[in-house]
Amino acid sequence: GTGTVTASPYPAEYDREYLSPVSLGTPAQILDLDFDTGSSDLWVFSSALPKSQTGGQTLYSPGNSSTSSVLENHTWSIRYGDGSGSSGTVVNELVTIGGISARRQALEIATQVSGSFTQDAASDGLLGLAFNSINTVRPTPQKTWFDNVQSSLAAPLFTVNLKKAAVGLYTFGAIDSKAHTGSIAYAPVNTKNGFWQFPLTGYAVGTGKFSNSSIDVIADTGTTLLMLPTNVVDAYYKGVKGAYYDTEYGAMVFPCTAKMPDFIFGLGSYRGSVPGSFISYGQINTSTCYGGLQSSEGLPFGILGDILLKAQEGNDGTWSTFEIGLGKP
Numbered sequence: 001g002t003g004t005v006t007a008s009p010y011p012a013e014y015d016r017e018y019l020s021p022v023s024l025g026t027p028a029q030i031l032d033l034d035f036d037t038g039s040s041d042l043w044v045f046s047s048a049l050p051k052s053q054t055g056g057q058t059l060y061s062p063g064n065s066s067t068s069s070v071l072e073n074h075t076w077s078i079r080y081g082d083g084s085g086s087s088g089t090v091v092n093e094l095v096t097i098g099g100i101s102a103r104r105q106a107l108e109i110a111t112q113v114s115g116s117f118t119q120d121a122a123s124d125g126l127l128g129l130a131f132n133s134i135n136t137v138r139p140t141p142q143k144t145w146f147d148n149v150q151s152s153l154a155a156p157l158f159t160v161n162l163k164k165a166a167v168g169l170y171t172f173g174a175i176d177s178k179a180h181t182g183s184i185a186y187a188p189v190n191t192k193n194g195f196w197q198f199p200l201t202g203y204a205v206g207t208g209k210f211s212n213s214s215i216d217v218i219a220d221t222g223t224t225l226l227m228l229p230t231n232v233v234d235a236y237y238k239g240v241k242g243a244y245y246d247t248e249y250g251a252m253v254f255p256c257t258a259k260m261p262d263f264i265f266g267l268g269s270y271r272g273s274v275p276g277s278f279i280s281y282g283q284i285n286t287s288t289c290y291g292g293l294q295s296s297e298g299l300p301f302g303i304l305g306d307i308l309l310k311a312q313e314g315n316d317g318t319w320s321t322f323e324i325g326l327g328k329p
């Protein structure tokens with residue numbers, strides 16, 4: 001079959017993350033989870049968390065579900081690059097998204113979460129959509145929901161259609177022909193790091209010339225920003241008057257009044273663009289703004305986060321939204 005679920009941006013004006021409703025257990029407990037193509041753990045806020053680590057999230061309670069069963073002696077612990085993290089125990093549970101069910105899905109119950117998750121009242125947890133090889137459950141890594149349901153999908157793929165300050169869609173098992181015009185650009189995926197990793201074929205800044213270069217990146221719905229090699233980031237901000245690297249934030253910042261050039265990227269022969277306005281990500285004070293494009297220095301790949309995934313300007317200048325199809329076409 002095929003299943004579709006909404007992806008709602010939060011906070012509405014900042015698109016920091018996108019949340020989707022997921023049904024857990026029997027009777028159904030509906031939690032809003034951050035679908036994350038940049039990780040492979042399905043973890044949720046739970047009744048097992050100390051109250052001091054909760055902040056308004058909906059808590060999954062395994063005791064209130066007749067279909068949950070403890071996965072004995074298994075634990076998990078995850079740390080993300082922004083320093084946030086969580087850890088806990090594991091149950092097998094019925095997990096349904098858009099009408100598609102995994103009957104015995106490894107559901108990771110948080111018994112500890114870091115402060116930034118506690119303070120994020122909108123997100124009740126994460127649903128990893130990268131590859132099983134980077135799942136953190138021990139002693140036996142567990143499968144992602146997408147892997148578990150793949151055999152029941154009409155096609156072994158899903159598409160992501162995130163939008164700026166508007167509700168988008170995740171579709172499992174089909175490519176929605178109404179969601180794209182023209183042909184689809186494909187790229188070979190390298191799963192060696194456990195991510196949806198593929199090469200960009202180059203970039204351009206504003207109306208500048210296109211620079212052909214192979215840049216390894218991952219498609220990552222769980223990361224807000226666009227992170228690329230330092231040489232690309234430097235080339236971009238050279239076009240922004242007053243931009244500089246702020247050592248306090250460890251990030252590129254610039255005057256909020258600066259005119260931001262568009263960022264063009266190549267995928268095969270396809271050329272996509274991120275509107276310059278999206279690269280002014282937020283104010284750090286009355287006059288200084290924070291860059292939506294930052295360096296991926298130290299990482300073996302760049303990160304195509306929500307800033308890029310949420311918008312595309314078609315080659316003919318019309319607005320379309322970038323839809324990522326992940327899986328074997």
Ligand SMILES: CCNC(=O)c1c(-c2ccccc2)csc1NC(=O)CNCCc1c[nH]c2ccccc12
Pocket residue numbers: 016017034036037038039080081082084116126220222223224299303
């Ligand atoms: C900043 C978040 N992204 C990362 O750390 C990350 C890195 C990474 C590693 C080291 C340094 C910088 C980035 C590689 S792949 C990758 N992608 C993921 O880890 C995807 N999952 C992010 C989950 C996540 C972490 N903090 C949040 C805050 C709000 C919503 C979601 C999150």
